[in-house]
Amino acid sequence: MSDCTNNCGSCSADCKDRTAPESFLEESNSLSQVKKVIGIVSGKGGVGKSMVTSLLAVLMNRRNYVTAILDADITGPSIPKAFGLQEKALGTEAGILTVDTDSGIRTMSINSLLEEDSDPVVWRGPIIAGTVKQFWSDVIWGDDVDFMFIDMPPGTGDVPLTVFQSLPVDGIVIVTSPQELVSMIVGKAVKMAQLMNIPILGIVENMSYFVCPDCGQSHAIFGESRIQQVAEEYGIDQVARLPIQPQLASAVDRGAIESVEGPWLDELADLLEGLLNAKVAVPYEDGQIFQHFGHAKQFQLFDIQRGEIKSSELITADCGGHGALAEFLAHQGVRTVLCGGIGDGAIQALAGSGITVAAGVAGPSQEQVELYLKGALTVSNQPTCDRHNQKEHQSAQGEHQCGHEHATGGSCGGQGSCGGSCH
């Protein structure tokens, strides 16, 4: 094909040279550019997912970031109520306009479209999933959104799966209750994120304790917290605990969540802020994005502040194997890898080190990073190189033995003897 970009991940053509599955990512509205998309998920309903979504959005908005909330909980929408939004969304030729809160958070929820808030949504799964996709593709979010929070439907069913596949989620925050931590429902949410190669940014234990207003003592109403233990078990660094706070419930009931003050999620907000400041790494050759992540000898590291490039440097990766390379990049402060082709093993290793993959990109490195930071690129977090997915490229021990040169020039020559760590 004359117009081939070598990006099979986002191409729908039925082509004999296809090397990667078609990407399911939806294009955003042409008038929208979103820098960071954060999913707020829970293993089951009623644990405070919408509460955490709202509180995080309020926090980031107070820190002067342009903030949006996409309410993907179509059958149980809570966002308009928490913010006291009565107004309905308006449509134009170019798309649907957001409904904005008093402090300017841009929102879209099914309740902003239904005539009556109490109208039930009695739709089948594919229609619900399609509606969520339209919230991304048909709503005019604006071209300057720093953070979009997605209030996900609870559980690990059809709609969360569609959201993970269709929207460019940079990371998720898992919300749990103390009982969920005991029942291991949270493990299902963790494993789903791992399957989808989406980094887990943090875990929030809601209703974790109650501080008695009379004696000031803290009581673990639902039993002693296991959050630290569970976070360690799944390798999640960022942990937050939210108390049972009658003022929180009443703020939601009054539509006044924007008036709530509290320190509970500050560290999580710092971490999110860090996503806009963290480094982006690009496999590099002659000013261009080198197209095979696993064979890159050089990386260009971009230092980012508030979503803008401040400086860049070239580094040589002096380690080999996906795990070692992922750790090396994480150690350099990298939170995003922007690349062309990449295999499943590399994506998993990077996600395990808290690094988001934005794959399927070609062209001049700096120009593409600038577009990515503006949210103007359609990228994929799925493998765009099938070479490393093939069983015959792995030894019986699962060791990498593709016979190709590794990032630093070592070669295992197909013998499977390097264990994926040639130097």
Ligand SMILES: Nc1ncnc2c1ncn2[C@@H]1O[C@H](COP(=O)(O)OP(=O)(O)OP(=O)(O)O)[C@@H](O)[C@H]1O
């Ligand atoms: N820490 C808290 N203290 C007091 N009330 C809370 C707290 N967290 C949540 N609530 C209240 O509990 C109820 C459920 O919370 P929320 O709607 O955020 O849960 P959810 O996980 O989004 O539920 P669903 O998925 O079913 O929509 C709400 O009425 C909310 O105001």
